[in-house]
Amino acid sequence: MTARILDGTATAARIKAELTERVVALAARGVRPGLGTLLVGDDPGSRWYVAGKHKDCAEVGIASIREDLPATATQDEIEAAVRRLNEDPECTGFIVQLPLPKGIDANRVLELVDPDKDADGLHPTNLGRLVLRVNEPVTSPLPCTPRGIIDLLLRHDIDLRGADVVIVGRGVTVGRSIGLLLTRREINATVTLTHTGTEDLAEHTRNADVVIAAAGVPGIITADIIKPGAVVIDVGVSRSTDPETGKSRVVGDVDPGVREVASWVSPNPGGVGPMTRAMLLSNVVDTAERLLG
Numbered sequence: 001m002t003a004r005i006l007d008g009t010a011t012a013a014r015i016k017a018e019l020t021e022r023v024v025a026l027a028a029r030g031v032r033p034g035l036g037t038l039l040v041g042d043d044p045g046s047r048w049y050v051a052g053k054h055k056d057c058a059e060v061g062i063a064s065i066r067e068d069l070p071a072t073a074t075q076d077e078i079e080a081a082v083r084r085l086n087e088d089p090e091c092t093g094f095i096v097q098l099p100l101p102k103g104i105d106a107n108r109v110l111e112l113v114d115p116d117k118d119a120d121g122l123h124p125t126n127l128g129r130l131v132l133r134v135n136e137p138v139t140s141p142l143p144c145t146p147r148g149i150i151d152l153l154l155r156h157d158i159d160l161r162g163a164d165v166v167i168v169g170r171g172v173t174v175g176r177s178i179g180l181l182l183t184r185r186e187i188n189a190t191v192t193l194t195h196t197g198t199e200d201l202a203e204h205t206r207n208a209d210v211v212i213a214a215a216g217v218p219g220i221i222t223a224d225i226i227k228p229g230a231v232v233i234d235v236g237v238s239r240s241t242d243p244e245t246g247k248s249r250v251v252g253d254v255d256p257g258v259r260e261v262a263s264w265v266s267p268n269p270g271g272v273g274p275m276t277r278a279m280l281l282s283n284v285v286d287t288a289e290r291l292l293g
């Protein structure tokens, strides 16, 4: 069997086209959504991600607001920038680009974000709403990567009802939060969350209908620990240097041999990353639509 590809780049392009229409409809009602970003320091990766977010905004007609601070910015200066974005009427949603420099209390910064402007869906209030509102529709922003993974699966008609899903990795942005979405009644998957303390990872993954690999360990998911026909999502981001070009490249958690046993795999790059970006835009547009009631 050769797996089919869950093309995140093409799917994200379709989502952006849909969002462009919604932004035009909002403009007709006098509302322009605006995404704010707070970037601290000069890490090239973070700068690239933030630049990508503003490029995406321009593509769909969302306004861009930037707060860029030097790596020497103090906790107080960063918190003041969050307050400016909270109060800026042009900014309907914003993100604090992670990671923040060493020595900064990131949780304190993130808790200062107005939950109604939390475009990443990672504010404790919004994660708490996901925990508490099991039986009602959630109208607060959802975490972008989990939302993007589920959207990618559903848009390829992969039925998650009753599916056994094994998540590898317990980070907040993916591992812990995606379980909250997958176990909602409208999805109804059964979730196992594995992590570095799991004694026998293979015992879990071999029985899974869907494996979501977010461990950040290159090639940890190999063909021999995947059930034939399973769906495998590669979220891991590690970097290595390409021996031919000398350039840095992304390496995922999923070994290429998995494509011989799985029914679907998400490539990395080109899978979950573009979907995460598209979901950030979706959160901003959703919030602007909610503002109109």
Ligand SMILES: Nc1nc2c(c(=O)[nH]1)N[C@@H](CN(C=O)c1ccc(C(=O)N[C@@H](CCC(=O)O)C(=O)O)cc1)CN2
Binding pocket: 049, 095, 096, 097, 098, 099, 120, 144, 145, 173, 249, 250, 268, 269, 270, 271, 272, 273, 274, 276, 277
């Ligand atoms: N506040 C946040 N900070 C960070 C997040 C986040 O969701 N919110 N996630 C990552 C970085 N990130 C977005 O900020 C992000 C990472 C990767 C991609 C992406 O599209 N990657 C490409 C590959 C790019 C490459 O070759 O380097 C892909 O997967 O195709 C988008 C966004 C940490 N910080």
